[in-house]
Amino acid sequence: MERQVVLITGGASGIGYAAASAWVRNGLRVVISDINVKAGEAAEHALRAESADVRFIPADVSSSSACAGLIAEVMSRHGRLDIAFNNAGIAGPAAKVADCPMDEWRRTIDINLFGIYYCLAAELKAFTAQGHGVAINMASVYGKRGVAGGSAYCASKHAVIGLTKSAALEYGKKGIRINALCPGFIETPLTRGIDSTVPTSTMDALVARSANRRYGSADEIAQAAVWLASDGAAYLNGTAIDVDGGFLAA
Template identity: 50%
Template sequence: MRDLAADGMCRGLREDSARPALPAEIKPLSRHCSFLETDVTDPEACVALVDRAVDTFGGLDIAFNNAGITGSSAKVAQYPHDVWAKVLSVNLTGVFNAMRAELPVMEGQGGGVVVNTASVIGLRGTAGGSAYAASKHGVIGLTRSAALEYGGKGIRINALCPGYVETRLVTGPTAGIPAHVTERKVRRTALKRLGTPEEIASFVVWIADPRASFLTGTEITVDGGFLTS
């Protein structure tokens, strides 16, 4: 978030204990900052978030759809229905809800850039994480389809596929991935470490930059060499 603010981009969702301090943290890095806690599973809340962005900034040039949860670790036949529904609701339908709110604004103003967070798991799958894998495969498919629909309107839409990154979903007491699994994934990664949020943010900035103006409808993998193993 700090890197995005420094480059003039802010997003309106963060779901953790640090969120009360977030506006104060990024305000020094950006001339304009607006924070709105948003439930991406609620279509009306997504519209309200986009409306806030338009009211604050005068338009919507860039949208970074980055909300996500991991879900349970279980085989398909034992996967809880309620957890499956929750993961798909946040990770896939949440992106859909956000794009439904964002794209009409961008179309009306003659263009824009959308970056959707997918995952390397959306490219290969993972045992025990069927809901997460399905949701991220879905984000890639949604991204490709929307890019075809809106490319002629001057809107670029891409999916970012991070590998294992040092966030609360991967490390720490509330991690959705067991520590021994994370350690095994790090050993499989060519760089032998987790990525950092700052490294992922730098790619969002690059995708949104006008110098990437011929990039759309694709997925960009940022995984430290995880998929090469």
């Protein structure tokens, strides 16, 4: 049986790269995509030290045509797509609702929400033709609660969870599973970006409220994604899994 093919958007760094590495170790054929061509090529080179079956395809997920082209290229190269990890995203602006620059608000929604929608829509066409497929959408603990100064990010992630649930209801009967991951505070380039606008003391205080009292690692989220895509999670569909060290339990 041919090895499964997995696509990871935002795969050049952070959680996306950790997930790509984990799936490589599990023997899958891996395609990573990212808007950052230099970082994507470096990631491809590093992952090929573990497997020759790794490809980098640059794409801007905020473009519907780019997302459609990305899925088409994966299908052209491999003839199948078994797992899609729609992971690409940004932190968005740190601003109150009335003060949020409109261009930054739109960019956050374009990447975090429309980027997942565009990819998912194209992936679902491929999955439907095959009769199977697993999509994992990147949400956040802030898709389940609010945070002052982060309305654009919260709005995008709440919407991702709603999209995930609706899509699962529509496509579950076709042998397709669609779930979301809701990470807490994870040590990645994205959170370091947030740290540049949110004081470290504030971030540390939020982490201290969680049950585990620590930041998570990109690999911990990657392992959750690998499991969620596996047959061990075959009965999960339309759900949003918290991988947050107990942050939402507080």
